[in-house]
Amino acid sequence: MVDSLPSQDAECYANFCGTVNDGLFQTEKTLFSANAQERHLMTLAATMSNGCLIDVSDGEHNYGSSERFLQPGSFTSLESVKAYLKKDRIIRSNSLLTRLRWMEETMLRDKYHKQHLHYRGLPIGLEAEIIPSSDAGKDFLELSKGGSILDHLLTYTCSLCKEQKVTSMDWNRSNEDILAVGYKLDTSSDENVLSRGMVLLWSLCNPNCPQNTMFVDSGVTCLAFSSDLPCMLSVGTENGNILLYDIYSSQKSSILHPIADSADVYGSNHSAIWELKWISKRSSGEGQPSESKRTNHEYLVSVGSDGRVLEWSTEKGLSLSCTLMLFKHANRHPKCICETTGALCIDFLPQLSNRPNDEDISHHSSSSLSPSTYLVGTEDGRIHRCSYTYMEQPLETYSGHSGPVYHIRFSPLLPDVFLTCSADWSVKVWRKIADATKVKSQGTFLEEKSFRPLDLLDAINDVAWSYTSPTVFASVSEDGRLQLYDVSKSSSEPIQTLFSKGVDSHIGGQHESTFAENPTKKVTRRPAFTCISFNRKSPILVVGDTIGNVFVYKYN
Numbered sequence: 001m002v003d004s005l006p007s008q009d010a011e012c013y014a015n016f017c018g019t020v021n022d023g024l025f026q027t028e029k030t031l032f033s034a035n036a037q038e039r040h041l042m043t044l045a046a047t048m049s050n051g052c053l054i055d056v057s058d059g060e061h062n063y064g065s066s067e068r069f070l071q072p073g074s075f076t077s078l079e080s081v082k083a084y085l086k087k088d089r090i091i092r093s094n095s096l097l098t099r100l101r102w103m104e105e106t107m108l109r110d111k112y113h114k115q116h117l118h119y120r121g122l123p124i125g126l127e128a129e130i131i132p133s134s135d136a137g138k139d140f141l142e143l144s145k146g147g148s149i150l151d152h153l154l155t156y157t158c159s160l161c162k163e164q165k166v167t168s169m170d171w172n173r174s175n176e177d178i179l180a181v182g183y184k185l186d187t188s189s190d191e192n193v194l195s196r197g198m199v200l201l202w203s204l205c206n207p208n209c210p211q212n213t214m215f216v217d218s219g220v221t222c223l224a225f226s227s228d229l230p231c232m233l234s235v236g237t238e239n240g241n242i243l244l245y246d247i248y249s250s251q252k253s254s255i256l257h258p259i260a261d262s263a264d265v266y267g268s269n270h271s272a273i274w275e276l277k278w279i280s281k282r283s284s285g286e287g288q289p290s291e292s293k294r295t296n297h298e299y300l301v302s303v304g305s306d307g308r309v310l311e312w313s314t315e316k317g318l319s320l321s322c323t324l325m326l327f328k329h330a331n332r333h334p335k336c337i338c339e340t341t342g343a344l345c346i347d348f349l350p351q352l353s354n355r356p357n358d359e360d361i362s363h364h365s366s367s368s369l370s371p372s373t374y375l376v377g378t379e380d381g382r383i384h385r386c387s388y389t390y391m392e393q394p395l396e397t398y399s400g401h402s403g404p405v406y407h408i409r410f411s412p413l414l415p416d417v418f419l420t421c422s423a424d425w426s427v428k429v430w431r432k433i434a435d436a437t438k439v440k441s442q443g444t445f446l447e448e449k450s451f452r453p454l455d456l457l458d459a460i461n462d463v464a465w466s467y468t469s470p471t472v473f474a475s476v477s478e479d480g481r482l483q484l485y486d487v488s489k490s491s492s493e494p495i496q497t498l499f500s501k502g503v504d505s506h507i508g509g510q511h512e513s514t515f516a517e518n519p520t521k522k523v524t525r526r527p528a529f530t531c532i533s534f535n536r537k538s539p540i541l542v543v544g545d546t547i548g549n550v551f552v553y554k555y556n
Contacts, residue, residue, distance in 0.1 A: 105205045112207065115153045118554045119204060121539050149484060149496045149556055150541065156181070156202040156550035158209055164198075166544025168222045169533045174230035176537045177204040178211070178247075181550055182220030182235065199223060199235055201247060202550065214245055214256045224276040228298040232314070236273030242302060244318055260318040267320050271305035274344045275407075281388075301348075303376060307340030309386070325386050325394065327378055342379040347408045349373050350415045375418065377405025383420060383430075385444060396443045400428055407462055413470040418445070421460035426452040427475050429487075451475075451485065451492065462531045464541075466555075474534070474541060480526030482543055484555065500526045500545055 090096060109116065117123075156179070164183040172178040178201055185196045197220040200210035218237040226232035235243040235258075242262040249259065262268040280298050299321065300312040309324040327341050372388035373395075381401035384394035403423035411417040416432035429449040458478035466472035471488040480500035489495055502525055527545040534541055541553045 108206050108208075112154065116204065118151065118153055119538060119540060119552075121554075150482075150498065150553045151556070152551060153540075153554055154204075154207040154552040156200075156207050156210075156542075156552065157548055160210070160213070161198070161200060161548035164548045165546045166530050166548065166550060167220055169531050169542060169544055169550070170223055170225050170233075171533065171535060172225050172230055172247075173227045176535055178202070179542060179550070180223050180225065180233055181544065182223045183548065184219030184221070184238070197237060199233070199245075207552075210254075212247060212254050212256050214243075214258075216243065221272055222275045224278055224300075226278045226298060228278075228280065234276050234278070234300055236276050236302060238272045240269035240271050240273060240304060240306075242268070242273060242276070242300070242312065242318065244314065260314070262312070262318050262320075265318065265320050267310075267323075269302065269304040269306060269308070269310065271342075273302050273304045274342075275303050275346050277301045277346055277348060279348055301346065301374075303343035303346045305342040307343055307378075309343060309346065309376060322391075324388065324391055325376065325384075327376065327384065327394075342404075343376050344379060344404055345377040345407045347375055347410050347418065350410055350412055375408050375410075377408050377420060379404045381405060381422065381424070383408065383445075396445075398430070398443055398445060398447075400430070400447045401426070403459070406460065409463055409465055409473075411465050411470060412467050413465075417448075417470075419463045419465065419473055421463040421475055423459040425456055425458060425460065425477075426450050427460055427463055427473075449487075449491070451494075453483070453494070456481065458528075461529065464532045464534050466534050467536050468539065472555075474532055476529030476532045476543055478528045480528050480545070482529055482532070484541075500529060502526050 161181075161183050164185055166181060167184050168182040170180050172180070181200050181202060183198050183200070197216040197218055199214040199216065199220055201212040203211045205211075214235070216235065216237055218239040218241065220235055221238055222236040224234050226234070231246050231248040233245045233247055235245065237243070240262075243258040244260040245256050246259050247256060249256065278298055278300055298314070300314060300318075301324070302310050302312065304310075307327040309326075311321040311324055313319050313321045325343075327343055328339050374386055374388070376384045376386060376394075378384065381399065381403055383398040383400065383405060385396040385398070386394045401420065401422040401424050405420055405422050407419075407421050409419045411419075418430050420428050420430065422428075427450070428447055429451075430445045431448045432444055433446050456477060456479070458481075460475050460477050463473060463475040466474075469486070469488075472484070472486045474482065474484045476482050482498040482500075483494035484496045486495050527547045527549075529543055529545050531544045532541065539555055541555050543551045543553070545551075
C-alpha cells in the first residue's frame with residue numbers, strides 16, 4: 001500500500017507509523033481516505049505526540065514536540081485533531097494576546113489609579129488619600145530627615161531582575177512613561193550563565209512586569225535613547241561592545257534583539273564603555289546652501305576605559321566615524337605600562353546635546369562657550385574641557401577631585417553650571433567664570449561649592465539635575481543614601497535624605513569574608529543606590545539599587 005503512494009504521502013505515512021502509538025487513530029484507512037489537508041493535520045498531530053523529535057512550525061504557530069501538549073493516545077479521531085488545533089491556534093493567536101494585554105492594563109490602571117494621578121501631577125478627588133512617604137516605601141526605605149518632599153509611588157521590580165545590579169537608566173524622549181533600565185549580574189562566578197546583563201523597558205502601565213526584555217552576554221554599563229529616533233536605544237557593555245535596539249521592531253515578542261553592534265567594527269573599544277551620548281550636528285553640502293537644505297544628523301559618542309572618546313555613525317548600521325580625543329596620564333611613572341587614563345563620563349553643553357522638549361535653552365544664560373564644547377571626567381580625578389573642532393588635546397583641565405569622576409551633568413536650565421560626583425565622597429558645583437581676566441589664569445570653569453555630609457564615608461555613584469528648578473539636584477551614594485538638595489533653601493545641607501532598607505545577610509557568604517568567627521551570624525546591610533534620574537516632563541525621580549529595585553518618587 002505504501003509503495004503505491006506518492007513519495008510525499010509515503011513519507012508522511014512513514015512519519016505517522018514511526019511516531020504514533022496504537023490507538024491514536026483507528027486504522028490506516030482513516031489516514032488515506034482523507035484529503036491532503038486532513039492528512040497534513042493528522043501528520044501534524046503525529047509529530048506533536050510524545051517521543052517525536054520533529055519540530056513542525058507553520059510560521060506564527062509552533063507545534064513542536066513536548067509532553068505538556070499531548071500524551072500518547074490523546075486523539076481517537078480526525079475531529080479531535082481539528083478541535084485541538086483550532087483551540088491551540090486561538091490560544092496562541094496574537095489577537096488574543098493583544099486583548100489580554102488590554103485587559104491587564106485596564107486592571108492595573110484601576111489598581112494604581114492614585115499613583116498615576118500623582119505621577120502626572122494632577123489633582124485627585126477629596127475622597128482619594130494622599131500617599132504618605134513614610135508608609136508607601138516602608139518595605140524598602142527608611143526616612144532619615146525632612147518632610148514629605150519625596151513621596152514613594154511605585155517600585156519597578158520583578159523576579160527576572162532580582163539580585164541584579166541596576167547600572168543605568170534613561171527616559172524615552174517621545175514617551176516619558178517608558179524607562180529603560182540596564183542591569184548587571186552581580187553574582188558572577190557561574191560560567192554556565194549565558195546572559196550576564198540585560199535591559200528592561202518599564203512602562204507606567206505595568207510596574208510589575210517589563211514591557212520588553214533585551215538579554216546581553218556582558219554586564220550593561222550604560223544606555224541612552226536617541227532624540228531624533230526615539231525608538232532607537234543604544235547600550236554599552238563591560239566587554240566594550242555597543243548595541244543598537246529598535247524597541248518598536250517587534251510587536252509579536254517581548255524579547256528584543258540588536259539590529260547592530262560594534263563587535264566586528266575595526267577600531268572599536270575592547271574595554272568597558274562607561275557612557276553614551278546622542279548628539280545632533282548640523283551639516284550642509286558644498287558651498288552655501290539655503291537653510292532648507294541643511295539637515296541635522298545625530299551621532300553617538302562613547303567614552304571607555306581605554307581613554308578614547310569615539311564618534312559613531314548610525315546611518316548604515318553602526319560604524320566608527322572618528323576618534324575625538326585620547327586621554328593620557330598627566331604624570332605617568334616611567335615604569336607604568338599603561339599610557340592612557342580611563343574616561344568615565346561625558347556631557348555636552350545643552351545647545352548641542354538633547355534637552356527636554358528639544359528646546360533651545362541658551363536664552364537662560366549668557367554663555368559665550370562654543371556649542372561644540374564637551375566635558376570628560378577621568379579616572380585620575382580630572383575634568384577636561386574639549387572641543388569638537390580641536391582633537392589634539394583638551395582645551396583646559398580642572399583638578400577638583402581626589403578620586404575618579406563618575407558623572408558630569410550640565411544643568412538643563414543654566415548652561416554655565418555643571419555638577420560632578422566622585423569616589424572621593426563629594427559632589428561639586430562648577431560655574432563659568434564671568435571675569436575674562438581670570439579665565440587665562442584659572443580656566444573657564446571654577447569650583448563654586450562642594451557638598452559632602454560629615455557622616456558620609458562612601459563614594460557618590462550618581463548625580464542628577466531637576467528639569468523644573470535650576471537650584472534642585474539629587475545624588476545617590478554607595479551606602480544606600482539618597483540626598484535631595486535645594487540650594488535656594490539650604491546652601492550646604494540636603495533638604496531630605498532617604499536610606500535604603502537594610503537586608504539581612506550571613507557573614508561568610510558570597511560577599512563576606514570567609515574568616516568570620518561566626519559564619520551563621522546575620523548582619524544587616526543597606527543596598528547601595530547606583531543611579532538616579534529626573535523625568536523631563538513630570539515631577540518624578542527614579543532611583544536604582546544593587547538588588548534590582550527601581551524606586552519611583554514624586555517630589556514636591
